[in-house]
Amino acid sequence: MSEKKEAFVALVTCFNDDETINYAATRAQVRRQVAAGNNIMCAGTNGDFSALTFDEKVRLCGEVVDEVGGKARVIVNAGMPATFETVKLARAFDRIGVDGIAVITPFFIACTQDGLERHFTTVADAVKTPIYLYDIPARTQNHIEPETARRLAAHGNIAGIKDSGGAQETLEAYMEVGRTVEGFDVYSGPDQLVHWALTNGAKGCISGLGNVMPEVLAKIVSGVNAGNEAQAKQAQEIFTAFRTDLYKLGYPPALVKRALFLRDPSVGLSRQPALLPDPAQDREIERILERYGL
Template sequence: MTKEAYVALVTCFNDDETLNYEATRAQVRRQIDAGNNILAAGTNGDFSALTFEEKVKLTAEVVDEVKGRCKVIVNAGMPATFETVKLAKEFDKIGVDGIAVITPFFIACTQDGLERHYLTVADSVDTPIYLYDIPARTQNHIEPATARKLSAHPNIAGIKDSGGQQETLSEYLKVGNEVEGFGVYSGPDHLVHWALQNGAAGAISGLGNVLPHVLAKIISCFNAGDEEGAAAAQVTYGNFRKDLYALGFPPAMVKRALWVMDKSVGASRQPALLPDPAQDKQVEAVLKKYELI
């Protein structure tokens, strides 16, 4: 099976914190040129700071810009199943390739509660649903046994693992390798190549906003049977990740690095990280080290 690269696309903002759709479209084109697919309104896309209407319009703008040149998955996950279903139905109308559903946040869920949540969403739309696990941000974790149960639903197509733990990713991969049609996508940037070697359907990466061609190269080399090339690209990707994330919170650092490279992406909505001259100088040094500026 051909592996796929997705970038968890940043959402661009104007100085007054309104959405900059044209700048976002430019980032979509940049990823298409590199050979990557798009995940919109994810963690790196500031989804938690967007209104319902903005998520719908953002998705429509991304799909219109793509015009079938790559795949588009969009995140519909919200704390309540009710609003998640409402969003998913809107995305279903727009015509995306997949709908990711981050685990509910703020509301503590049992595994039975998560199972009901995902089954309800999957029953409500025709578009394939992808589970989205990032417990460090939501405090709700999809246990591998729950993922296995959910994999039996005909409209649940896979899972995005952003837990960062190789052990958990390995358990999800067991499900993916045993259940036909259930794809596991690696979120941790340092595990892309390892995940591909162990049966992942691909990667969904935030760091690809800054290094789109390196992410694409890991995937394309692997698909071509060039393990040496994939491994070399992974080393570059992993080293850049280590250097950049040493400076602060990962999604914020991705946006800051991209902002240093291209001011049109804007800062994120408050209370997210604001430009800081001292920190930006450190970001510049990392970007120069990797010849990105």
Template sequence: MTKQAFVALATCFNEDETINYEATRAQVRRQVAAGNNIMCAGTNGDFTALTHEEKIRLTEAVVDEVAGRAKVIVNAGMPATFETLQLAKAFDRIGVDGIAVITPFFIACTQDGLIRHFSTIADAVQTPLYLYDIPARTQNHIEPETARTLARHGNIAGIKDSGGALETLEAYLQVGREVPDFQVYSGPDHLVLWAMQNGAAGCISGLGNAMPDVLAAIVAAFNRGDETRAEQQQALFTAFRTELYALGYAPAMVKRALYLQDASVGASRQPALLPDDAQDAEILTLLKKFGLA
């Protein structure tokens, strides 16, 4: 199966914190030109800072800009099943390729609660549903056995694993081997190649916002059987990740790295970290080191 890269697209903002749709569309074009697919309203897209209506309008803009040239997945996950369902139905009408649902946050869930939550959403839409596990941010984790149960639902197509635990990723990959057509996408950027080598359908990357061509090169090289090239590009991707994330919180660092390449992306909505001149200088030095500025 041909592997695929999705970029968890950054949402661009104006100085008054309204969404800059034209700048966001420009980022879509940049990713599509590189050969990447799009995930919108995800963690790197500041989804928790967007209103219900903005998520719908943002998705409409992304789908319109992509115009069938790449695949689009959108995150509908909210703390309660009720609003998640409303968003998922709206995205279903827009016509995306997949609807990701992050585990509920703030509300503590049992595994049975998660099964009910995801099944309710999957029952209500025609678009394939993707589970989205990032326990460090939501405090709720999809256990591998729960993923196995959900994988047998006719409209749950796969999972995005952003937990960072290799043992969990391996367990999800085993589910993918056992259940036909259940796709596993890796979130951690240092595991893109490893995950594909071990059966993942591809990756959904935040770092790809700042380094789209390298991400696309990892996947393209793997798909054509050029392991040497894939390993070289993964090493470059990992090195940039390591140095960038040493400077601060990962999504914020990606957004600043992207901003320093293109100021039209703007800052994130408050209370996200404010721009820091000293930190920006370090990021710019890093971008120049890796030929990105």
């Protein structure tokens, strides 16, 4: 276990009441995560990226990088349905300077594996920043087959993959690619698999739930890094139980945002047409937060 494992939090984007981005509140969330020892992924699924404009993403990335100030690593998601816009975004992020650019599989446009390969290769060719493939088939309807990941891993500027598929066998297949291809790191997305993934060859995790439980997430990783299995296992049990309780109530990113909001209203609501607050659901979330001492 020589290689140090790392956690990224898929940071929420905070909004004002008029649905404009609240950059000051977003920076406060950055500070909270950095203080806990976590790295930042910005403009990901939990950051409402699909509800943000091009210019907002660019500004958001700049503000996050500025706030982090080199104290943690930053990955930003540039993936859009068309390769053309993805390249434009990636180039803008490349100029700002980040540690990695994640590229979610195109959504709405159904892709062949060949199409996915062209998409990722074109983006990776266009920038100097390392590119991370990002697979989340439940949301995009497009899936990077492990063999496609293996072919892409040979590209000099493709540094790894974030697997948010939720299937352990796919994660295992990606980790097999990581074992055989030098410089291809695997990051696990599902919050219930953090400990398992880190001890089975993943370089790290990228977590949405870490927005609400930054210290618990950091404890799983620090436990693994220190060889303290008991600490890692106990933190994972808390993380998994909290996830199970919270996600029973509906769409995970909306619930993460709402759980945060109930403790810190500065994070704001998500942009419409996302779920509107529901008093009965809020009471359920409150009960869960109290149960976990949050």
